[in-house]
Structures are given as C-alpha cells and as structure tokens.
Amino acid sequence: MAVSFVSPALLVLADGRFPAGGHAHSGGVEAAVREGRVGDAASLEAFCAGRLHTVGLTSAALAASAASGGDPLALDEAAEARTPSPALRAASRRLGRQLLRAARAAWPDPALEQLARTFPRGAHQPVVLGVVAAAAGLGAADAATAVAYETVSGPVTACVRLLGLDPFQATAVLARLAEPVGEIARAAVAAAALDDVDLLPTLGAPLLDVAAESHAAWPVRLFAT
Template sequence: MGGAGWGPGAGPAAGVAALLLLADGRFPAGGHAHSGGAEAAVQAGRVRDAAGMAAFLTGRLHAVGLTSAALAAAAALDPGRADAWDEAAEARTPSAAQRGVSRKLGRQLLRAARAAWPHPLLDGLRERHPGGAHQPVVLGVTAYAAGLTARDAAAVAVYESVNGPATACVRLLGLDPYQVTAHLARLAPAMDAVAAEAVAAAGRGELPSASAPLLDIYAERHNSWKVRLFAS
C-alpha cells in the first residue's frame, strides 16, 4: 500500500490523548444520535433484555466491527488511496439506508476532524466528497492526521461498533447502565482480537466483507418509520 507516497509513520507522532479524544462519545461526530440497528432490533423483539443485547453486540462486533475496522486501518495506513477505500466501503454496504448514514456520519466526523487536526488530506477528502465519504474511511484518514496508527483507527472503529448500540439499549430498554458497561468490559478481549484481525487484513490488502443481512433489513425498515428515537 504505497499510494501517493503516504504510509504508516509518515504523520506527526501523537499520544494517548488524541486516541481518547477521537473515541470519546462527546466528540462532535454525530454518533450519539444513532443506535446501530438496536432500535429496530428492539422493535422486532430480537433484543429484549441484557442477554439479547449481549448477543446483538457480539454479532455486530464480528460483522460491522470487523469490516469497519479494516477499512479504517487501510485508510490510516494509506490515506492517499482514500477514494479507493471509499469505493470498497460502498461495495460492502448493501443497504441504501446504511450507505446514507455512513456518509452522513463521515461528513460530520470530517467537520470535527478538520477543526481538531487540520491536514491537507482531510481538506482533499472534503473537496472530493462534498456529500460525505464513508465514516470508516474518514476515521482512518483522521487517525493519520492526528498522528495515530492503523491499530488505533481499528480500535476506535471496533469500539464504536458496540458502544453506540449498547448505550442505545440503555435508553430503549431501561437497562442498568452498570450492567451494560460490565458487558462491554467482558467484550474487551474480543474487541482487541477483532481490531488486530482487521489491521492484519488491511496490511495484506485483503479487506474483509463480513455481512449482517438482518442489520441491512433493520436499517431499511427503520428508515421508513415516521416516529423513532434514533436517526438509525
């Protein structure tokens, strides 16, 4: 992966603080308004309690989490090929509703990223994709601009794939937030493993395409609702 002369280690060095800032749910990237399919899963009766949430998060981690993390890692390793990674993200997102959400979140993340870590690569991404590039791709380029590694980018993507839906389940089902947080803590080793798998795949140039058909169906159904708590 040597497109446009960009490669790992080419950006400025960053510390843990930048990683924490990017992963913080209060970072103004719009993720808090989305349930990651949890709202539709609850409405469908597939997630009813903490055990159902745990199964939902595990499945999401190994599907959406793995694919998003690999795309983010690829974009962090070789941000000069961001358009190619964006095409790869498009091909791996069969639901039109999910493609729209991903690009909207990418646009919001890019706005915040350009304010926090100004970089020509981020400016170029905005110019070429005024409607928004896919969120994992923007995340990877943002990580590069912030001086983070591909492993950092993958870790954030994996964390986002489960933390947002878990938080949504607290609101949707009235779950005990301590119990939900405990489950996320127990899921941490699996998150680390998925992030490592994603980075390895990106390094080989073999991006995974893990599918979750129910999430695609839920996204289309949710998009048609007149009343909903979350945007997706």
C-alpha cells in the same frame, strides 16, 4: 518490561462526546428492540457480538487501511460495495461528513481538506476515521480499535435509553466485549497490512441490512439508524 502508552488523541477521537453525530445512531439495535430480538443485557451482548464480528471487522479494516495510507477513493468504493442498504449507506456518509467537520477543527491537516474536497457529500465513516486518525498522529491499530469499539458502544449506549437498561449493566456488557474488540482490531490491522482492497473483509449481517430499511421508514423513531 516495556511500558506502552495509549495516545491521548485516541481517547479524544473515541470519546462518546466527540461531536461527530454518533449519538444519533443505535447501530440497528432500535429495530432489534422493537422486533423483540433484543430485550435485556444478554441479548444485547449477543447482538453486539454479531455486529462486531461482521460489519465491525469490515469497518475496522477499512479504517486501518485508510490510516495506513490506503487510497480513500478505492476504500470508499469498497465501503459502498460492502454496504448494500441505502439507509446504511446514507447514514455512513452523513457520519463521515460530520466526523470530518469536527476533525478539521481538532486536527487541521491538508489530508483532511483534500478528503473534504474529494467527497463533498461525505465519504464512508470508517474511511474518514482512518484518515482522521492519521491526521491526529494515530496509527492503523488505533483507528481499527476506535471503529471496532464504536461498533458495540453505539448499541449499548442506545439500549440505556431504549430498554431503560441499568447503566452499570450496560458498562459491564462493554467490558465483557473489550477482549473481542481487541481481537477484531488485530484481525482488521492484519487484513489491512495485505495492502489489497479486494482482500479486506467483506462480512455483513443480513438482519442489520434488512431491518435498516424498514426502520428508516418508521414515522417516529429515537435514532437515525
């Protein structure tokens, strides 16, 4: 049986310590905790499942497309159209900008310089991640997996602070979501392989959009989103 290795570059890119600013975002779970929608490991897992199967799939497919050479301008327009919330649009561009800055140091590549010139105010994060993955020698499957994983790892990590969730329980939630993360990554790669921006998934989560707007107006909050 063939042994398949994960590229160590993927571990670097998906590492929570990669300095791309992701730690400042809760993926909408801070608002969900405040509104009583999430309060324990079980409701956190349900939150993550919903996020993964909606915006997780949409973002992972954008990343997979960008990693396989899709036009970043068209993909950025597609990402914008799939993100109606101004708060989430701004956060995604800010995260894209921060990721690109870190990646230009980590994996110098003309494609990254070109992306920075094309989007001085930042491209949407999944699009940047796809281009970065390619620069790091990774493929569409790696990019989709990284994005799908961070769709759930962000809220889970945030809940350790927001709920005082036992880190062992938090990690158990992530482990239970590992298989769905892989399924979403596979679906994202399959959608990207159709090579048509209009056929990329468009799924959104209404409550994530709605709550992001009121969350952005809170005077004091732990997380940016």
